[in-house]
Amino acid sequence: MSKTHVKMTINGDEVEALAEPRTLLIHFLREELGLTGPHIGCDTSHCGACTIDLDGKSVKSCTIFVAQAQNAEITTIEGIAHPDGTLHALQEAFRQHHGLQCGFCTPGMITRAYRLLQENPNPTEEEIRYGISGNLCRCTGYQNIVKAIQVAAEELSVKEAAQ
Amino acid sequence: MIPGSFDYHRPSTIDEAIGLLASHVGDALILAGGHSLIPMMKLRMATPEHLIDIQDIYDLSAISIGANQIDIGATVTQAQLIHSEELADCCPILRETSLQIADPQIRNLGTIGGNVANGDPGNDMPAIMQLLDADYVLQGPDGTRTVKARAYYEAAYFTARSENEILTSIRFTKPAAGHGSSYHKQKRKIGDYATAAAAVMLEVSNGSCTSASIAMTNLADTPLWAEAAANALIGSALDADAIAAAVAAARAITNPASDGRGPAEYRTHLAGIMVKRAIETAHARAG
Numbered sequence: 001m002s003k004t005h006v007k008m009t010i011n012g013d014e015v016e017a018l019a020e021p022r023t024l025l026i027h028f029l030r031e032e033l034g035l036t037g038p039h040i041g042c043d044t045s046h047c048g049a050c051t052i053d054l055d056g057k058s059v060k061s062c063t064i065f066v067a068q069a070q071n072a073e074i075t076t077i078e079g080i081a082h083p084d085g086t087l088h089a090l091q092e093a094f095r096q097h098h099g100l101q102c103g104f105c106t107p108g109m110i111t112r113a114y115r116l117l118q119e120n121p122n123p124t125e126e127e128i129r130y131g132i133s134g135n136l137c138r139c140t141g142y143q144n145i146v147k148a149i150q151v152a153a154e155e156l157s158v159k160e161a162a163q
Numbered sequence: 164m165i166p167g168s169f170d171y172h173r174p175s176t177i178d179e180a181i182g183l184l185a186s187h188v189g190d191a192l193i194l195a196g197g198h199s200l201i202p203m204m205k206l207r208m209a210t211p212e213h214l215i216d217i218q219d220i221y222d223l224s225a226i227s228i229g230a231n232q233i234d235i236g237a238t239v240t241q242a243q244l245i246h247s248e249e250l251a252d253c254c255p256i257l258r259e260t261s262l263q264i265a266d267p268q269i270r271n272l273g274t275i276g277g278n279v280a281n282g283d284p285g286n287d288m289p290a291i292m293q294l295l296d297a298d299y300v301l302q303g304p305d306g307t308r309t310v311k312a313r314a315y316y317e318a319a320y321f322t323a324r325s326e327n328e329i330l331t332s333i334r335f336t337k338p339a340a341g342h343g344s345s346y347h348k349q350k351r352k353i354g355d356y357a358t359a360a361a362a363v364m365l366e367v368s369n370g371s372c373t374s375a376s377i378a379m380t381n382l383a384d385t386p387l388w389a390e391a392a393a394n395a396l397i398g399s400a401l402d403a404d405a406i407a408a409a410v411a412a413a414r415a416i417t418n419p420a421s422d423g424r425g426p427a428e429y430r431t432h433l434a435g436i437m438v439k440r441a442i443e444t445a446h447a448r449a450g
Contacts, residue, residue: 004171021171021214024201043164044202045269046354057242057271063201064272067171068194068216112268133353134266 008072010035011079025061025069026050029076037077037107041136048135051108052076058115060134077107080114089155090114090148099148101139109135113149121157125150166204169211175219177302180329185304187213188327194218195238196272198265199281223276223331226250235333237276241265244275253337256344256362260291263348263360279312280330282322282385285356287348289316289386290378294344294362297335303328316385339374342366343449347441348380349433351424357381358424361413361437363445365396372396377409377441381424382417382434389413392438401446409442410435 003018010033017032029035029052038061041049045063052061053075080088090110093099100106109132116123116131123131128149129142137145174180184191191213194200203209217223223236226247233254235244241261244250251258264287265273278288279299292299292312299310301324310323312333317323324330338344348360360380366373375393380386392413399405419430 002170020168022166022168022204024166027165043205045198048266048268051268058268059271060268063198063269065171065194065197065201065214067173068197068218070173116267131267134268 004067006066006070008069008074010074011076019066021065021067023066025052025064025066028066029061035076035078038111039104039107041104041108046136047105047108048112048132049105049108051112051135053111053115056115056118058112058134075111075114077111080110088114088152089159090117090152093148093152093155094145097144097148097151099140099145100137105135105137105139109137109145113152117149117153117156121160122153123149164205166201167207167210169214171214171216173216173219175221177220177222177329177331180215180217180220181302181304181327183213183215184329185327191215193280193329195277196240196274197277198269198273199277199283199286217329228253228337231337233335233337235275237280237329237331237333238274239276241270241273241275241278242267245270253340254295254344256291256294256346256364259344260287260346260348260362263287263346263350266354269354275333276330279315279333280322280324282316282318282320284319284384284386285381287346287357287360287380290360290362290380290388291346292333292335293386293388294364294376294378295335295338296376297333299324299330300332300334301325301328302331307331309334313388319384338364339366341450342374343445343447345441345444345448347437347444349437356424359417359419359430359433359437361434361441363438363441365401365442365445365449367401367446367449370400372399372401372405372446377413377438379413379417379434379438382419382430384418387413387416389416389438391416396442401442406439406442410438413438 039049041047050062192211194216223238227234244261297312344364346362365375375396377389377393392409395408414435421427
């Protein structure tokens with residue numbers, strides 16, 4: 001079985017590699033590129049810990065082959081903070097409002113919420129809960145995750161209004 | 164979990180895809196969104212030697228709504244179905260159903276073609292296509308043929324599609340303006356398959372039901388089109404007696420498995436409740 005030449009943009013950097021087509025995108029990100037932010041939780045596309053942003057959509061990177069992502073534009077949790085290292089409003093809000101306990105689901109939660117707030121900048125609590133329904137957290141009971149996303153949404157719209 | 168090795172093909176035309184399938188018949192599978200196939204490959208329940216990724220075949224990715232007919236390409240995602248305002252206006256049950264499938268990330272990749280083609284009895288769209296009396300368009304080396312959704316499913320994972328054919332689109336008559344429809348799905352949690360689910364579409368004129376269709380999901384090893392149940396509604400005022408007759412007829416054709424979603428008796432009971440609620444909701448929406 002021959003290897004495939006893959007090329008994609010990840011967190012703003014162009015990446016080229018030879019990979020077996022059967023390589024799952026999550027394994028490529030974590031093992032080839034050392035991007036260990038996206039996690040492998042259930043490995044069955046239920047838990048959302050492996051969520052990344054692919055061509056402007058949230059997807060579960062455990063259920064996509066690297067070859068399918070040819071020429072894609074990808075953002076992982078490593079690409080969410082600002083280039084100067086300061087935290088994104090979502091990251092800051094999760095920190096301030098205890099939106100995590102063990103932290104395992106957090107990269108997927110924040111990456112999903114990042115896209116959710118672009119699709120819907122002012123979501124209701126119900127829209128947030130439905131929007132993150134593909135991400136499981138076994139610690140928090142979701143309350144503080146929802147609160148953190150609400151706070152980040154407010155922060156981001158205040159910033160936008162100021163610009 | 165690591166899937167078995169395969170050669171990856173990414174054709175840009177349907178003819179090229181059919182050619183690839185023909186030259187590896189029995190060893191090749193079609194990959195669209197991958198959200199049924201990749202989990203099966205990770206479990207090594209599917210071990211194709213060749214995967215033919217059809218995402219670049221532009222012709223398969225469109226929703227076209229004509230005066231009388233709706234055509235949906237096989238690689239249209241659940242998210243596309245949800246976001247099409249035009250489709251939601253003329254056939255709202257598709258958005259209603261897609262919103263009850265899996266979760267946002269999966270709906271971004273999972274396609275309608277994959278949902279209907281593989282014959283998984285847990286999938287929701289097959290019952291909807293039986294409800295709508297849709298035709299599946301199958302293309303192979305010998306040309307194109309259509310198979311009715313109501314005749315496509317033979318048993319779990321066994322369908323009328325030959326190994327050398329690709330399901331390229333779904334066609335159905337545009338539902339009449341003023342119809343009412345509803346899909347009621349009972350599930351244990353977001354992302355789960357139905358414990359029991361029922362779809363209803365009907366028309367009402369002067370208080371009387373003039374047409375009806377009913378279909379059910381995950382209550383047998385194929386989707387179920389409940390013809391007798393629908394006939395129990397036609398000509399009635401959708402009163403309690405008519406609904407009870409439809410519920411009894413629908414329950415009579417179920418044959419669910421006893422599994423983690425509950426014993427068979429419970430799931431049949433729930434099927435009746437889903438049918439009743441779907442009739443009532445569709446009725447309220449008609450007109």
